[in-house]
Amino acid sequence: MQDALLAMLAKEPSYGYHLRTRLRRALGPLGESMNAGQVYVALTRLEKAGLIVSERADGLPERPDRKMYALTPAGQQRVAAWLAEVSWPKPDLADFHLKLTTAAAARLADPVELVAAQRRELMRRLRDAQHAALAEPDDSTAGLLLEGVVLRLQADLRWLAACERAWSGDENRI
Amino acid sequence: MGRVLLIFRLVLADVRRHPTQAVILLISITAATAMLGLGGSLHGATQALYQKTRAATAGPDVVAFAPGTGRTAIKTLTSLEHVPGVLTHSGPYREYYTKLTAHGSTGAAVAQVADMTPGPVDRPLVTSGHWIRPGGVVVERGFATALGVHVGDHVTVAGRSLPVVGIAVTAAHAVYPWAPGIGPGGGPSDGGGLIWLNERDTRALESAADTSVTSFIDLKLRDPGTALAWHRNPAVTSAIGDRWVNVRAWQLIAEQDSLMLKGSQPILVIGSWLLAFLAIAGVATLAAGRAARQTRRVGLLKAVGATPGLIAAVLLTEYLTLALLADALGLITARLIQPAIINPSAGLITTATGPTGTTIAVTTVVALGVAALTSLGPVVRALRTETVAALADTAHRPQHRAHLTRLSALLPTPLLLGLRLIARRPGRAVLHACDTAATLTTITGLLMIYAQPAKGYPGSSMANHLRDAQEHHVILAVTAALVALAAINTVTITWTTAQDARPTMAIARTLGATPGQITAGLSAAQLLPTLPGALAGIPLGIILCLPFSTANTTWPPAWSLLGAALAALPATAALTAVPARVAAHRSVAHTLSAEAT
C-alpha cells in the first residue's frame, strides 16, 4: 500500500483524505473494508523514512489534521523502482500440504475430511467474492481485482479437488 | 497405390457404417436401369427370338398356301419347287381349320398334318415329349401354355379325344394366337393355336362339317432376303397363273410375332423414365440427407491433409461404384424378366438374348448420371466449405422462414412441428411432392388402360384374354415397381428428415412435446406435400397417355382418379408412421449428449 500511495503522489501533492478515497475507488468493494487509519499510519511511516514531506494546509482551522503530502526525490526513486519491480506473491500452499501429510502419517485426522472442510471454507469465500463480482458493472476496473480473487480461489479449489482425489485413493500414502 | 487403397478403405467404411442407405441407393438405381434395359431391349427382341427359332427349326423362307386339297391346288404348289432360286422344300401338306377343346375350354385351332419324320424345311423343335405318332398329337408351345396342356393330357379335335405326346415350337407359323395366318378363305381369321397330327388321325376332320382345309408347301430359298418380294418373281407368277395361292414370307411371320409386344412397349418406356425419375428423387434425398454429415467428413479429411481431388474421388467413388453395381444388377434383372415379356405366348425358343451394347451403354450412362448428378452438388459444396467451417458444420446454417414459422404458431402442435420441419428443408418437400406425382402419373396410366373396353379377335375370347393379360401384367409390374420405389423414397425422406430433425425434436421433447406429437409432426411434414403432388400427378398421367389415345379412347371416371389421389394420403401416412415413430421414441438424453460432443 505504501508504494501505491507514493505512486499516487508522483503526479502532484495531495491531501491524505483524497489519497484514501482514490485508494478505495481503485479497490472497489474490496476497499470498503479498509480501515480509515490504515492510510494515515502508512503516510506517517513514509514521512519518517524521508520519502514524503507534509505541510499543514491553511485556512481550514476546523480541520487541523488536513495535511498536504508531497514526494521527496528519494520517494520518486522508490516509485520508479516499484514500477520496475517484477516480484509476485508466492502461492502459500506448502502449509496445507504439510498439514495433510503429517495428519495422515500420524493418523491425527482424515486428510479427506481436512480437504472437505477447507473446501467448504474456500467455497464460502468464493461465494462472497462472486456475489461482489456480479454486483459490479461489466466495465469496472475494480471488478478486475475481484475477478483475480475469484480465479485464485478457483485455482485453490481445483488443487483441493486434486488433493481429495489423491488422498481418497490411497489412505496410507505419505 | 496407397491412395487407391485409402479411397476404397474410406468408401468401404462409409458403406459399412450406413448399409441401409447403400441398399436403398442400390435398389433405386437397379429398378430404374432394369426398367430401362427392358424397354431398350424390347425393340427387336422378339425378332431376335424368332431368328433363333427359325435357325433351330429350319424355318421356311416362304410358305405358299392354296385352298382345298384338290389336284390343281397340289399341282400348283408342287410346281413352285422348280422355280429357280428354291433350294429345297417340304410338303405339300394339309392343314385343317377346326376347333379344339382342352380342359373344358374351346378355341380355334389349326391342325397340321405332318410326316412321322419332318421334311428338310420346318422341323419343329420338340421341347417336351416326342414327335407325333398315330393317335398322338403335338401341341405348339404357346397354344399349350394358353390351354394349360401338358404331355399326357388329352385334347378333343373334331369329336375325337387324342393324347398329347409332345410340345413343340416352329417358325413356319406365327405364335399363338395367330397360327391360322390369313385363314382358309384368304381373309382375316380368328385367333387360334397350332397342333400337329398324323395323316391317320385326320379322317374325322375330313368329315366334320365346320372344318375347312388348306394345302401348303414350305420352301427354302437361296437368298432368304428376297422372300418378301418372291411372289412378284416372274417365274413364280407364271407358275401360279390365275390360281389362288397365298405366299407368306418369313419376315411377315416375324412381324406378326412381335405385334403382341407393341402394346406393352410404350408402357415400359414411359414406366422406365418415371422409374428413373423416382430413382433420381430417391438418390437425391439420400445425397442431401448425407450432405451435412459429409461436409463434416470432408472437413476432417481436409484437416489431415487430403487434397480436394482425393476427397472428390472418395465421395464420387462411393456413389459411382454403387451406381455401376446397380446398373449390372438392373441389366441382370432385365435379362431375367425379359423372356416372360418378349415371348408372351412361349411360342418361340427362349434362349438368352442378352441386352444389346446400346442398351448397356444407355443404362450405364443413366445410372452414372443419376449418381453423379445427385452427389455432385453436395460434393462441390463440401469441397468449397472452409475446413474449420466444415468441422463446425456452419455451412448448413438454416434459413429463417419467418412467415411459415409465424403461421405454424397458430396450428396444433403436430402441424406446428410438421410445418417447421418443412421450413427447415423445403427442397425435400418439393422432392417428395414430385415423388408422389410420378407415382400418381403411373397409376393414372394404369386406370386409363383398365378403362379401355376389350377389343380384338372375334370368336376367340381366350386369345383376347391372353393379349390383354399381357399388357396388363406389364403395366402391373411397372406400377408395382413404381409404387415400391415411391414407398422406399417416402420412407427414405421421412428417415432423413427424422435424422436431420433429431436435435430439434429432442429439444421439443425436453420442452414437453410427446413422442406421439413428434411422430405426427414428422408424418405431417411428409403428408403436406403429398396432396399437391398427387393432384398434379393425375393431369400429368393423362397428358402422358394422350399420344396413345384415339378418338374412341374411354376415359376413366373422375372419381376413380380423385380416389387414387386421395388414397395417396393414408398410404403416405402409413409409410411414414414407422420411421417417424422409431425416430420419435429415441432417448432424448442420448440424442442431446451426442449432439453436444
Added chain:
Amino acid sequence: MDESGDVLRVRDLYKEHGHHESLVRAVDGIDLDVPTGQMLAVMGPSGCGKSTLLHLLGGLERPTDGEVWLAGRRIDTISERGLARLRRRAVGFVFQAFHLVEELSAAENVELPVLLAGGSPRAARRRAALLLERFGLADRARHLPWQLSGGQRQRVAIARAVANRPHVLLADEPTGNLDTTATLDVLRVFEDLRAAGQTLVIVTHDERVAATADRLISMRDGMFVDDTRLAGSTTGRLDGLIRLED
C-alpha cells in the same frame, strides 16, 4: 407442492446403464430434498453421474429404482405422454450446448414452449418479449442463434426454459462453453431468477457457478459425498479476501 415445501424429493434413486460386465451405476442410491426457491449446485468430476441425476429429476430418463417426486407428484412411474406434459409446465431445461432450434429466431425459440403448452401466439410473443427484455436481450429478439454470442445464446435458452414458469429449472453445465464475461451474464440471470423465487438445480464443474448457489452437493461415483449449505453461512464481508500490506 409438497406440504413440506420441497419442490423436488428423491428417495433411494438408482440408475444403471449397460449390462453385466459393462454395468455402470450412474446414480447409486441418492436421497434429496430441494425446498422451493432454493438454488442447488451439484458438483463432481465428469462421469460421476450428475448429468444423469439431472435427467432423472426432469423425467428425461427413467430410474432403475427409487422415487422422484416433483411438485408433490411422483414422476418416475408416469407414462411418456404424462412426462412430456410435465416437462411442458413443471420443468425447464438448460444445456451446455444451448440446444436452441437453429432455424428459429431468439424470440421464436422462447415462444416455442408456450405454444407447445397450448398458449396463444399473442401470449407467447408477450412472454418472450418480456423475458428477453429482462435478460438484456431485447435488441437480439429477431436474431438467429448463430448470430448470437455464446452468452446470449445461453440466456435465450434460459428464457426458453422459464417461459412456462416451471417449478424447477434444471441446468446442465450451463457455463461449460462460455468465457468469463458470458459466465457472469448467465450467473446474473440465475441471480435474477433466484431473487424471483425460482427453484434451480445446476450441475456444474465450475466452482464459481457453484459458489453462487444456496447449497452445494458434491457427487462422486453416483453418490453424494458432501452437502454444504452456503447461504447464510458466509459473512457477506470481503475483509478476508485480499491482503493489503501496510
